[in-house]
Amino acid sequence: MTFMVTLVTSIDTLLGNMLNKNTVFLDETALTTSYFPQEILFRKKQLKKIADHFKSLFRKEKNIQSHLVLVGNSGTGKTLVAKTFGKSITVFAKRHHINVTYLHIDCSQHRSSYELMNHVMRQLVKWFPKRGLSTAEIIEKLHHILMIRKLHLIMTLDDVELLIHSDPEILYQLVRFWEANQQHHHNHGFHLILITKKLQILEQLDSSTLSSLHKNIIIFDNYDETELISILQARVKKAFIPGTIKKDSLLFLTRQWKFHQGNCKLLLETLRISGIIASQNGQQFITPEIIQEVMKMTKQKLYINSSLIKSLKFQELLVFYSIVKKSTNGKTPLTTREIKKKYEETCHQMRVTPLKYTRFWEIIQELARRGLIKKKIDVKKDPRNARRRKRGRTTYITLSFPRSTWKELERELFQLIF
Numbered sequence: 236m237t238f239m240v241t242l243v244t245s246i247d248t249l250l251g252n253m254l255n256k257n258t259v260f261l262d263e264t265a266l267t268t269s270y271f272p273q274e275i276l277f278r279k280k281q282l283k284k285i286a287d288h289f290k291s292l293f294r295k296e297k298n299i300q301s302h303l304v305l306v307g308n309s310g311t312g313k314t315l316v317a318k319t320f321g322k323s324i325t326v327f328a329k330r331h332h333i334n335v336t337y338l339h340i341d342c343s344q345h346r347s348s349y350e351l352m353n354h355v356m357r358q359l360v361k362w363f364p365k366r367g368l369s370t371a372e373i374i375e376k377l378h379h380i381l382m383i384r385k386l387h388l389i390m391t392l393d394d395v396e397l398l399i400h401s402d403p404e405i406l407y408q409l410v411r412f413w414e415a416n417q418q419h420h421h422n423h424g425f426h427l428i429l430i431t432k433k434l435q436i437l438e439q440l441d442s443s444t445l446s447s448l449h450k451n452i453i454i455f456d457n458y459d460e461t462e463l464i465s466i467l468q469a470r471v472k473k474a475f476i477p478g479t480i481k482k483d484s485l486l487f488l489t490r491q492w493k494f495h496q497g498n499c500k501l502l503l504e505t506l507r508i509s510g511i512i513a514s515q516n517g518q519q520f521i522t523p524e525i526i527q528e529v530m531k532m533t534k535q536k537l538y539i540n541s542s543l544i545k546s547l548k549f550q551e552l553l554v555f556y557s558i559v560k561k562s563t564n565g566k567t568p569l570t571t572r573e574i575k576k577k578y579e580e581t582c583h584q585m586r587v588t589p590l591k592y593t594r595f596w597e598i599i600q601e602l603a604r605r606g607l608i609k610k611k612i613d614v615k616k617d618p619r620n621a622r623r624r625k626r627g628r629t630t631y632i633t634l635s636f637p638r639s640t641w642k643e644l645e646r647e648l649f650q651l652i653f
């Protein structure tokens with residue numbers, strides 16, 4: 236009994252200390268990607284274009300299938316604008332007695348056509364089976380659901396380049412299926428919004444799919460310095476206790492162009508981490524010195540495309556980890572034989588059966604295609620006869636990231652695998 240009383244007392248003390256601990260935050264979530272501001276600054280033009288594109292949903296005329304592509308660098312507001320539009324059109328449609336569902340899908344979490352379509356159906360039909368149907372059959376089921384419910388489905392594929400890298404066929408299936416059934420779309424419909432950092436990624440699609448998607452493109456330019464300051468000031472008012480961060484600190488942050496490259500999302504995250512550090516140190520202000528320290532901590536992560544790495548399948552992660560691990564130990568460039576040996580050691584450590592060489596080589600090719608590694612083929616001449624073309628070919632592999640980021644990359648991969 237005495238033990239229980241002591242335990243409860245110590246927990247009360249711990250929680251009390253946590254509650255009484257100094258903090259600079261009013262609402263930390265105002266600096267995160269899950270936050271929806273009441274007004275989206277400097278993106279009204281893009282939001283209006285999206286709304287104009289879907290206005291046919293609210294006309295009496297037969298609906299015309301519509302697809303959109305949102306293009307811009309990281310932190311330019313693409314996801315925020317798309318999600319805000321999704322919330323708004325759902326509410327607006329309900330008031331006009333039109334059935335609209337908006338789904339925003341992160342392609343780093345659904346990396347194949349089957350995973351994607353099964354996820355979509357499970358959002359619409361809770362009892363939908365996880366297995367047993369092909370992708371084409373799921374699409375047929377989706378069409379049936381939309382038809383009987385008289386439902387317009389707007390589906391946004393965020394970071395669609397990850398899906399195109401791994402399974403581009405799904406976009407062809409979706410676009411072609413709905414075009415083939417266009418004559419039946421009177422009171423239901425299907426609409427795609429694709430979000431990507433680079434428009435060139437669409438060139439990997441077949442010409443017919445590309446022609447359907449190239450018609451409606453909305454560009455999100457980088458924010459300039461004045462716009463960034465205005466956005467940050469609006470978020471600071473929501474996130475921090477008044478007076479926590481001075482204007483000179485915001486100016487210092489926004490002027491580090493080489494650091495953030497106009498990425499508003501990165502600036503907000505820098506402010507959030509700076510606030511955490513200030514709170515932990517019992518400080519009442521976020522100074523340029525704290526911000527500079529956070530920038531040093533996170534600078535290496537700028538080069539690492541976390542969403543791309545998270546989109547890798549398990550065996551791809553193992554091969555990539557083997558390359559990174561071998562490189563951080565000082566050996567670079569690497570031959571495929573050296574990588575294969577390290578990969579087999581990693582598989583043994585994980586108690587996983589290593590892949591045969593053909594499949595292993597396909598993964599090397601895939602990692603290179605995604606820009607994670609670089610390949611260089613060295614062709615050796617026959618020294619006995621200069622006219623003979625080849626004596627042997629050796630492929631050398633190097634990482635596509637600066638050497639200073641390799642340790643951080645190794646840690647990130649280790650957490651994903653182990």
